Amino acid sequence: MTPQxxxxxxxxxxxxxxxxxxxxxxxxxxxxxxxxxxxxxANTLVxxxxxxxxxxxxxxxxxxxxNWTPRTIRMMVQVLIIAFYVIIVDLLLRAYWPQMSxxxxxxxxxxxxxxxxxxxxxxxxxxxxxxxxxxDGLFSGFGYAFVLIGISIVRELLGMGTxxxxxxxxxxxxxxxxxxxxxxxxxxxxxALVLWGLRSIDVKxxxxx
Amino acid sequence: MKxxxxxxxxxxxxxxxxxxxxLIGLARLTSGHVKANEQLAFETAVIKAFPQIQGTxxxxxxxxxxxxxxxxxxxxxxxxxPQGKLSGYAIAIEGKGFWDKIRCVIGIAADQKTITGIxxxxxxxxxxxxxxxxxxxFYEQFSGKTLADGDRPLRIRQAGSVIGQSxxxxxxxxxxxxxxxxxxxxxxxxxxxxxPVQ
Numbered sequence: 001m002t003p004q005x006x007x008x009x010x011x012x013x014x015x016x017x018x019x020x021x022x023x024x025x026x027x028x029x030x031x032x033x034x035x036x037x038x039x040x041x042a043n044t045l046v047x048x049x050x051x052x053x054x055x056x057x058x059x060x061x062x063x064x065x066x067n068w069t070p071r072t073i074r075m076m077v078q079v080l081i082i083a084f085y086v087i088i089v090d091l092l093l094r095a096y097w098p099q100m101s102x103x104x105x106x107x108x109x110x111x112x113x114x115x116x117x118x119x120x121x122x123x124x125x126x127x128x129x130x131x132x133x134x135x136d137g138l139f140s141g142f143g144y145a146f147v148l149i150g151i152s153i154v155r156e157l158l159g160m161g162t163x164x165x166x167x168x169x170x171x172x173x174x175x176x177x178x179x180x181x182x183x184x185x186x187x188x189x190x191x192a193l194v195l196w197g198l199r200s201i202d203v204k205x206x207x208x209x
Numbered sequence: 210m211k212x213x214x215x216x217x218x219x220x221x222x223x224x225x226x227x228x229x230x231x232l233i234g235l236a237r238l239t240s241g242h243v244k245a246n247e248q249l250a251f252e253t254a255v256i257k258a259f260p261q262i263q264g265t266x267x268x269x270x271x272x273x274x275x276x277x278x279x280x281x282x283x284x285x286x287x288x289x290x291p292q293g294k295l296s297g298y299a300i301a302i303e304g305k306g307f308w309d310k311i312r313c314v315i316g317i318a319a320d321q322k323t324i325t326g327i328x329x330x331x332x333x334x335x336x337x338x339x340x341x342x343x344x345x346x347f348y349e350q351f352s353g354k355t356l357a358d359g360d361r362p363l364r365i366r367q368a369g370s371v372i373g374q375s376x377x378x379x380x381x382x383x384x385x386x387x388x389x390x391x392x393x394x395x396x397x398x399x400x401x402x403x404x405p406v407q
Contacts, residue, residue, distance in 0.1 A: 069220070070216060073220070073221055076221060080221075080225060080228060084231070087232055088235060091232075091235055095239035095242035098240065098243075098250065099244040102333065105309070123289060123301070160337055179337065179382055181337075183337075183338075
């Protein structure tokens, strides 16, 4: 039995996930999807919602089963639970939102290999009560979401002159669209700038990295 | 008890069984929807390959499709027969794109020469480049073009070249997608031309 760590207050869990231990710019996890799904804001939004739900529910389940799960096979159990929720999301998208399912392509399935989900299950859910684990998972998803949505807004605006498909003034008419912005490499550039920017901000108690 | 190896095996087995059971149930529940979605996407594409239909009718694609289109022995070819009169052919085309499978439907008028329209209903090309084949600016060019004789009835030409009666302009920056689209269309047309007219 793993010893119960001292309970973190809920507020601290949320803040950690959103900022101090943000999965993207602090932990640098799941960067691959950052490059792939941020070319258009709509895709990013759905991906972020799917990821937040999968992370939250997986953490909840892993945490609920933590006292019965033998330590030797805990990774297998985690992957099984994550895959279970991801397949549900994939099935629902395919049945009720086929257009979005086509847009996201293989990336919904790739949530299974997402290091954020696995990371939170292993680091937090495995040794905490179900409710805090759920909140931790959900807010890790949100922490991922706000960075990605920011990146996707920049990419869609500069690359296509639109946001969520709506033409923006100036950018849809006079702006010379940057084709590189809709290609995967621009995800690297924008992500690097975001990391640089956010990591230079001196958060209280923590030095900029 | 928890540390015995046999417990781990049983635990994993039970958990897998429960998860699989739920997923199989859900997959069965939604499979009807998934199939219907695919069929509807195809039917809508067939209607869009005949732009003259949209101007005259407000009906649902599914109703229109059932009423005006007749399947032939060749699974890929449908006859467009409003009021029983043969007015064109809808040819379903499937081929490799730059990244993934591309599916489209091309409409040919009853003279077997004139393209009525084309519509791409499944693709995963680069957004903003290859994916622009789904934009009207690209696919509307096809309407009214004539198929040339020979093994390349239709050409997708690079920007700046002279666009003839059997040519359309390529999407700039999507050369690979356009080459593949041209190939798949020409292959399908060649296969269709070899079939005896019904």
